[in-house]
Amino acid sequence: MAVTVIIPTPLRAYANKQASVELQAATVGEALSGLTSQFGELKRHLFTEEGKLRSFVNVYVNDEDIRYLQKDQTKVKDGDTVSIVPSIAGGFED
Amino acid sequence: MAIQTGVPVAPPETERATSLSKEEILRYSRHLIMPEVGMEGQLKLKNAKVLCIGTGGLGAPLGLYLAAAGVGKLGIVDFDVVDNTNLQRQVLFSTSDVGKPKVAAAAARLRGLNPDIEIVAHETNLTSDNALELFKDYDIIVDGTDNFPTRYLVNDACVILGKPNVYGSIFRFDGQITVFAYPGGPCYRCLYPEPPPPGLVPSCAEGGVLGVLPGIVGTIQAAETLKLILGKGDPLVGRLLLLDALGMKFRELKLRKNPECPVCGEHPTVTKLIDYVEFCGIRGEEAPSTVTNIPEITPKELKARLDRGDDLYILDVREPHEYQICNLGGHLIPLGELSRRAAELDSSREIVAHCRSGKRSADAVDFLRKAGFKKIWNLKGGILAWSDEVDPSVPKY
Numbered sequence: 267m268a269v270t271v272i273i274p275t276p277l278r279a280y281a282n283k284q285a286s287v288e289l290q291a292a293t294v295g296e297a298l299s300g301l302t303s304q305f306g307e308l309k310r311h312l313f314t315e316e317g318k319l320r321s322f323v324n325v326y327v328n329d330e331d332i333r334y335l336q337k338d339q340t341k342v343k344d345g346d347t348v349s350i351v352p353s354i355a356g357g358f359e360d
Numbered sequence: 361m362a363i364q365t366g367v368p369v370a371p372p373e374t375e376r377a378t379s380l381s382k383e384e385i386l387r388y389s390r391h392l393i394m395p396e397v398g399m400e401g402q403l404k405l406k407n408a409k410v411l412c413i414g415t416g417g418l419g420a421p422l423g424l425y426l427a428a429a430g431v432g433k434l435g436i437v438d439f440d441v442v443d444n445t446n447l448q449r450q451v452l453f454s455t456s457d458v459g460k461p462k463v464a465a466a467a468a469r470l471r472g473l474n475p476d477i478e479i480v481a482h483e484t485n486l487t488s489d490n491a492l493e494l495f496k497d498y499d500i501i502v503d504g505t506d507n508f509p510t511r512y513l514v515n516d517a518c519v520i521l522g523k524p525n526v527y528g529s530i531f532r533f534d535g536q537i538t539v540f541a542y543p544g545g546p547c548y549r550c551l552y553p554e555p556p557p558p559g560l561v562p563s564c565a566e567g568g569v570l571g572v573l574p575g576i577v578g579t580i581q582a583a584e585t586l587k588l589i590l591g592k593g594d595p596l597v598g599r600l601l602l603l604d605a606l607g608m609k610f611r612e613l614k615l616r617k618n619p620e621c622p623v624c625g626e627h628p629t630v631t632k633l634i635d636y637v638e639f640c641g642i643r644g645e646e647a648p649s650t651v652t653n654i655p656e657i658t659p660k661e662l663k664a665r666l667d668r669g670d671d672l673y674i675l676d677v678r679e680p681h682e683y684q685i686c687n688l689g690g691h692l693i694p695l696g697e698l699s700r701r702a703a704e705l706d707s708s709r710e711i712v713a714h715c716r717s718g719k720r721s722a723d724a725v726d727f728l729r730k731a732g733f734k735k736i737w738n739l740k741g742g743i744l745a746w747s748d749e750v751d752p753s754v755p756k757y
Contacts, residue, residue: 274534275531275532275604276531276532276534279694279695280696285604285606285607306699307696307699320556322552322554322555322556324551324552329612330613330614331613331614331615331616334616349602349611349613351536351600351602351613352556353508353529353551353552353555353556
């Protein structure tokens, strides 16, 4: 399934400055591992050492939070958008 | 779950103003001639009490539009003073306000705009010790803060007191807006149960914000606040509005109330305010990279070694546009590209890594040490400290 993964601004530095990436995947889990194989730096920002999605990062398929669907097993179809939404607080954090 | 919106958030019957003066009727005529507001709506605004947490980038348009609309009591909480770097986006202030407490400058400006409303300046740091007491006199809380501990504090206090939290946040060109803690709706912890651990927040690599972005987001927060007071329209309860100002695209995601939320769920485990600095600093899934085992060199030590003629390789992990502001002549590899370009570095040489303030470069040193680089140090305090301690001609930014 051809899906678009949307990269939020704070993570674009680790994804070659891209705002979105087109990938082939059957589930959200596959889309995210496809993304992190392409952009290794992204992995530690999205996942813990044990491979769990970090709790300050939410993932949506279209407009639904995957935590209320089938989590990383959530199936995706052609044309779906997978959005990564990290918590942001504003302010200049350097 | 169907959330019943359209019920205005209002103070108790006994305390309400029941009429508008002739001057008020003239001032608010553009509201009064709209059926969605009318005399009844304007009286709701007059009787409303809104507390704005933070009077910075988000607080500026927020305060201005709520004052203009005639919100009867406007509280502002901020303990900061106006700094000239604020003026790029905190449009409530003038250059002549630099050095003054923000709440004083804000109150003066807002009173000038609307002398008929009550403006209460709370020049204080919001903490677990004072939040509940401070919030209880207001009906709606608007979160315009710039750090995670305060966001969790505001959220928890709102849930405990049963007051809606109009949330807005920004980063560079992205914004998020929603209404938390509305009856039946989700709270901040339903969306983000835990904060990012410090040192792992990727904002280090791309700081800064387009000045107008908090202007847009803060204005949307003001609109949502007015809708809650009037009980009209569809407020952003259970909806996260995402703004990408570069693409000028708005998207909306569904926010669900988490039945297992520790604060607003069916069996809450957090019923009192906690230590939020600790919550954000210690809890987290990985030790932050600003741990003490990163070898450091101070700017003075670096200067001494360079003056002695030591063969040090300076690695600058900032972004190209920062290099143009000022630099130490270092070799530029932005932090986000380091893993791909580490081969450009010679591990047999002594390397000093730096960034603006020392945080990104600490990350870089940590990464390179794990990759086998043994002779590498972090410049403590970054180029800012170099400017302070060694060469004041280097501009700070």
